[in-house]
Amino acid sequence: MYCYIHIPFCNNRCKYCRFTSFSNTQENEKTKYVDFLIENIKNDSLTFEKEKINKKEQFNKFDSIYFWWWTPTSLHNYQLENIILALKTRYWFTKNIEITLESTLNNVSPENLKIWNELWINRLSLGIQTLKSKSLKEIWRLTRKEIIQKLNIIKKYLETNQEITKNKIQNFSISLDFIIWLPFVKPLETKKDIKFILDKYNFVKHISIYMLEEYYDYPKTWKDVSLKENEFEKEYISCKKLLEKYWFFRYELSNFSKKWYECKHNKAYWNHKEVIAYWLWSHWFVNQTRYAYPNNFKDFYENKFDYIEKLNKNDIFLEKVIFWLRTSWLKQDIYKKLNQQKIKYFIKNKLLDFNNYKLILSDKWATLIDYIIKEII
Ligand code: SF4
Structure with a gap:
């Protein structure tokens, strides 16, 4: 925890x-x-x-x-x-x-x-x-x-x-x-x-x-x-x-x-572990749900939440793609569900690499991660 x-x-x-x-x-x-x-x-x-x-x-x-x-x-x-x-x-x-x-x-x-x-x-x-x-x-x-x-x-x-x-x-x-x-x-x-x-x-x-x-x-x-x-x-x-x-x-x-x-x-x-958080602007993450505290003192002192978001399977999957690509690699069972055409394009242009059935971000293009993720999901 x-x-x-x-x-x-x-x-x-x-x-x-x-x-x-x-x-x-x-x-x-x-x-x-x-x-x-x-x-x-x-x-x-x-x-x-x-x-x-x-x-x-x-x-x-x-x-x-x-x-x-x-x-x-x-x-x-x-x-x-x-x-x-x-x-x-x-x-x-x-x-x-x-x-x-x-x-x-x-x-x-x-x-x-x-x-x-x-x-x-x-x-x-x-x-x-x-x-x-x-x-x-x-x-x-x-x-x-x-x-x-x-x-x-x-x-x-x-x-x-x-x-x-x-x-x-x-x-x-x-x-x-x-x-x-x-x-x-x-x-x-x-x-x-x-x-x-x-x-x-x-x-x-x-x-x-x-x-x-x-x-x-x-x-x-x-x-x-x-x-x-x-x-x-x-x-x-x-x-x-x-x-x-x-x-x-x-x-x-x-x-x-x-x-x-x-x-x-x-x-x-990054691994979707449960996190307890205190306070302003922070998020609890429990039972696959994010509880976001407000970003202003008034609501905060009234114990209000900014939003509560229950993540469904698809949300978790998308976050996994983002977190895993930033931290390690995507396994075959994950990247097969993404946009194959775009993945091929990025591999051809050396933005992504394949290594032993793992899809990884190439060093050269690591600073373009947000763009790459947006395109393949
Ligand atoms: S002013 Fe901003 S950048 Fe500087 S220490 Fe505070 S939060 Fe960090």
Whole structure:
């Protein structure tokens, strides 16, 4: 069983952000949110339209808890602790539970690392995005110097607390995010940044590489100082090849990890495992049904849902095609049900490959996944 905790606040706003994150939120608003969340975890007060779910009986143990979007560490540590304690009183945790905390590097300090470890958090996910100074300044992130200082704090902390990686907390690991297509980042510079980090910090076990998408208020001037569209593939493939040299394997288009360090939560989501989620914008997935929470505080505090969607066989099949093609391959019994003409076309044009009766996405065209999927289903 998997659990997702959504924290909709951020310390600062990044210029490229296209999400409705709440930065500079008043303390009382955050307190209200956390108190409401804890109350619901404890009292099971949610009533779903079609069924009341008794979580204690319905679910077994948590294999993972993921504190995510936007910046969970914008809460106080005692608030994070209270959420975890509330979950502990309500659910069982497996012995090897993975608890991931998304954080900005701003919040990394020896004191916080210690507290997070004591809270059983054994996976930190941190956004680097780029090491290019000019770009970092433009997108309102920490400077290169500050990023390196923060990574050195983690390094020192892990070196002086070796039991964290060896015994006490199994598989303690760090995941870093990078973004392709940021302003002022030149071809192959992302690869150079990743190499710099992997050579210096061997505690990094997981890397995610995302593409920045153009959206409604994407700054117009950025287009002229960013990679051209025809350079994306080369950029992505160069990063992938580098990561393979460092024994990171790709387990999803954007996600690479060392062996045993894939993110359990991501994998659960892609494999249609049941996920309990708290709160705003998040989705429960139980009994093949998605329960989506609203994206505004008013409805949320009234315990309303944005929508409830029971997936039928066909919905599950289509999602499997999407998730499996992104993560691994399609077996014969799946791809035979898709548009054969289009599949032949993509194979001929080297967008898809056949390998031992498995249909896989070719590396060269991995960045066109959405288009390919739309055409073959
Ligand atoms: S930390 Fe993430 S969610 Fe928050 S403003 Fe930056 S990009 Fe947006």
